Amino acid sequence: MTTRRLFSSFNRGTQYGQFARVFGYNLFIFATWIPAVIFFHDNIGEVTRISGPSMYPYLNTSYNENQKEDRCWVNKFRPTQNLQRGMLVSFRSPYHPEVLAIKRVIAVEGDRVITHAPYPLPIADVPAGHVWVEGDNRDANKTLDSNHYGPIPLNLIQGRVTHVLWPWTSFGAVRWWEFKGRTRVLKGRKESALRF
Amino acid sequence: MPPFRFPVFLKPPLQFLKKHYYSHPFLLFTTTLKTLLLFHVITRYQYSIDGTWGASMLPTFSVFGDHVLIDRGYRRGRGVEVGDVVTFDSVVEPGEKVIKRVLGLEGDYVMRNTPGSGSQEMIQIPKGHCWVVGDNLGFSRDSRHFGPMPMALIKGKVIAKVFPWKEREWLTSGLNPVV
Numbered sequence: 454m455t456t457r458r459l460f461s462s463f464n465r466g467t468q469y470g471q472f473a474r475v476f477g478y479n480l481f482i483f484a485t486w487i488p489a490v491i492f493f494h495d496n497i498g499e500v501t502r503i504s505g506p507s508m509y510p511y512l513n514t515s516y517n518e519n520q521k522e523d524r525c526w527v528n529k530f531r532p533t534q535n536l537q538r539g540m541l542v543s544f545r546s547p548y549h550p551e552v553l554a555i556k557r558v559i560a561v562e563g564d565r566v567i568t569h570a571p572y573p574l575p576i577a578d579v580p581a582g583h584v585w586v587e588g589d590n591r592d593a594n595k596t597l598d599s600n601h602y603g604p605i606p607l608n609l610i611q612g613r614v615t616h617v618l619w620p621w622t623s624f625g626a627v628r629w630w631e632f633k634g635r636t637r638v639l640k641g642r643k644e645s646a647l648r649f
Numbered sequence: 650m651p652p653f654r655f656p657v658f659l660k661p662p663l664q665f666l667k668k669h670y671y672s673h674p675f676l677l678f679t680t681t682l683k684t685l686l687l688f689h690v691i692t693r694y695q696y697s698i699d700g701t702w703g704a705s706m707l708p709t710f711s712v713f714g715d716h717v718l719i720d721r722g723y724r725r726g727r728g729v730e731v732g733d734v735v736t737f738d739s740v741v742e743p744g745e746k747v748i749k750r751v752l753g754l755e756g757d758y759v760m761r762n763t764p765g766s767g768s769q770e771m772i773q774i775p776k777g778h779c780w781v782v783g784d785n786l787g788f789s790r791d792s793r794h795f796g797p798m799p800m801a802l803i804k805g806k807v808i809a810k811v812f813p814w815k816e817r818e819w820l821t822s823g824l825n826p827v828v
Binding site: 489491545546548582648 | 690693725726738739741742743778795800802
């Protein structure tokens with residue numbers, strides 16, 4: 454009985470009641486679209502911001518000048534299918550599970566990498582189902598990558614950075630095929646990769 | 650046998666459906682899509698029931714035909730403790746999902762090999778990683794082979810075995826406090 458008195462404004466035809474009814478209905482319809490947006494962000498793609506200097510100077514080119522962060526489009530549809538050396542990938546960091554990292558794929562399974570400090574061994578073999586990722590920054594202290602935590606499993610990768618959207622000067626597709634890195638990679642065959 | 654009568658309580662919902670969706674195919678399509686996506690979000694972020702196969706977790710799970718209830722609030726290792734059975738994306742096979750038990754979290758010392766098989770070497774698990782082992786030691790490919798596993802790969806915790814219905818039970822970690 455109390456609820457009838459509380460919500461009777463919806464039925465009496467008053468201005469507030471009508472407004473609340475229409476507003477509530479539209480809010481409900483808006484809420485039913487939220488799972489579609491979540492699905493889109495998880496499986497198709499989303500816009501992310503780059504924070505940190507590990508990919509300088511390719512991304513966050515203005516890191517030394519101002520606080521503006523680059524924005525880029527991450528493609529989430531089958532990111533590990535046909536992964537090539539030089540592509541930019543987004544994955545959960547092995548050391549900090551709640552942090553998303555963006556790095557470049559340097560070597561795929563079966564390759565041998567000449568590593569930098571602080572990796573304990575001078576040469577690393579990339580096992581089956583893993584990739585070796587590194588940041589572009591020349592200064593090794595500014596990037597936390599495979600030289601710290603070793604090759605990462607392919608299932609950690611949840612997206613591939615395909616386009617840079619902001620700033621306008623670097624707008625366009627990520628031209629991963631033009632990348633020439635300083636890390637030496639001895640290319641191998643996928644079939645000769647170490648299987649656990 | 651009494652004659653079959655149409656259940657009366659079903660009339661209002663069916664009339665509602667007919668009034669709104671019968672000659673509006675676009676509305677029916679979007680509503681179906683939204684319902685499916687809602688189930689997808691619930692399955693991925695809340696709870697889901699999945700089938701299992703494989704002999705690496707005997708006797709907890711059988712080789713075929715078991716279905717388990719997975720709590721996705723434990724994804725990426727939030728709140729995971731030693732002794733929990735977790736599900737994660739495979740370290741070695743891209744696209745496959747694996748169920749194993751967590752034996753060590755970051756900072757713990759674990760034995761690298763199977764007990765009784767040779768060296769007694771122990772290693773410390775690095776930051777952000779965990780050590781997973783199957784219950785059936787002889788037939789399980791786990792951290793004894795591929796090393797510590799990043800916690801970011803964990804997708805959920807198995808909290809109960811649901812089917813077959815006669816064998817339903819809540820899964821416990823099996824750890825008992827030392828008296």
